Amino acid sequence: YININNQSIMCNYIKFDPKHQDFGRISSLDGVYIIALREGCNIPQSVIKPSYRLHDGLRVLYVGQTKQGLNSRIGKTHFNGTAGKSTLRKSLGCLFGYKLIPRSKNNPNDGKTTFETCDEERLSKWMRDNLIVFYATVINDIESVENELIHSYSPPLNLQQVPLDDNMGFRTYLTSLRK
Numbered sequence: 213y214i215n216i217n218n219q220s221i222m223c224n225y226i227k228f229d230p231k232h233q234d235f236g237r238i239s240s241l242d243g244v245y246i247i248a249l250r251e252g253c254n255i256p257q258s259v260i261k262p263s264y265r266l267h268d269g270l271r272v273l274y275v276g277q278t279k280q281g282l283n284s285r286i287g288k289t290h291f292n293g294t295a296g297k298s299t300l301r302k303s304l305g306c307l308f309g310y311k312l313i314p315r316s317k318n319n320p321n322d323g324k325t326t327f328e329t330c331d332e333e334r335l336s337k338w339m340r341d342n343l344i345v346f347y348a349t350v351i352n353d354i355e356s357v358e359n360e361l362i363h364s365y366s367p368p369l370n371l372q373q374v375p376l377d378d379n380m381g382f383r384t385y386l387t388s389l390r391k
Contacts, residue, residue: 223244223348223350223357224348225246225267225268225346225347225348226239226346226347226348227268227344227345227346228286228344228345228346228347229344229345230291230339230340230343230344230345231250231340231341235283235286235287235288235291235292236283236287238282238283238286238287238345238347239281239282239283239347239349240281240282240283240284241281241282241349242277242278242279242280242281242282242349242350242351242354243277243278243282243347243348243349243350243354244275244276244277244347244348244350244354244357244358244361245275245276245277245278245282245285245286245345245346245347245348246267246272246274246275246345246346246347246361246365246367247272247273247274247275247276247290247300247343247344247345247367247369248267248268248270248271248272248273248343248344248345248346249264249270249271249273249342249343249344250270250341250342250343250344251269251270253341253342253343255273255304255307256307256308256309258307258382258385258386259385260381260382260385261382262368262379262382263366263368263377263378263379263382264368265364265365265366265367267346267365268346270344272365272367273300273343273367273368273369274300274303274367274369274370275358275361275362275365275367275370276290276300276358277350277354277355277357277358278354279354282347282349286345286347290339291336291339291340292336294315294326294327294332295310295312295325295326295327295332295335296315296324296325296326299369299371300369301327301332301335301339302325302326302390303369303371303386303390304335304338304339304369305327305331305332305335306386306389306390307386307389308331308334308335308338310327310328310331310335311327311328311331312325312326312327312390313325313326313327313328314326358373359373362374362375363375366378366379368382368383368386369386371383371386371387
């Protein structure tokens, strides 16, 4: 249950394992999702170590929401997309040391970036092998549900709407890598 405006909202999370399950199984409805590290897996070592809160015994890395369908956002954008469309991918790729390149050949100075194709492919494989997804469909007030999840879990890879807590130093470091 999540408390939104003094109302308890039940979120029935479905666990999805991208290493062993087909992305077509994920709901095409709108909702929220929690991305966590698989047991025994870690993000690359960094100067500042993040702290984690647990969901279903796993360390939460990132929380998001979508109004374009969970299947599309999780499967196509995050796990099989590019860093130009996914802040999760951009953050992970920067932690791996991948070089950011302009997203548009026609407008290379617009500030929008991505990674080389080979780095995007390596990142997709790493994500499938090392991450687990929990998702829930949400009918109303998706933003409030996402905000409550961000404040509850303080995921280190979320950079907006985050609480002032022990992950602020890590987020500052991550933000510097992404520039």
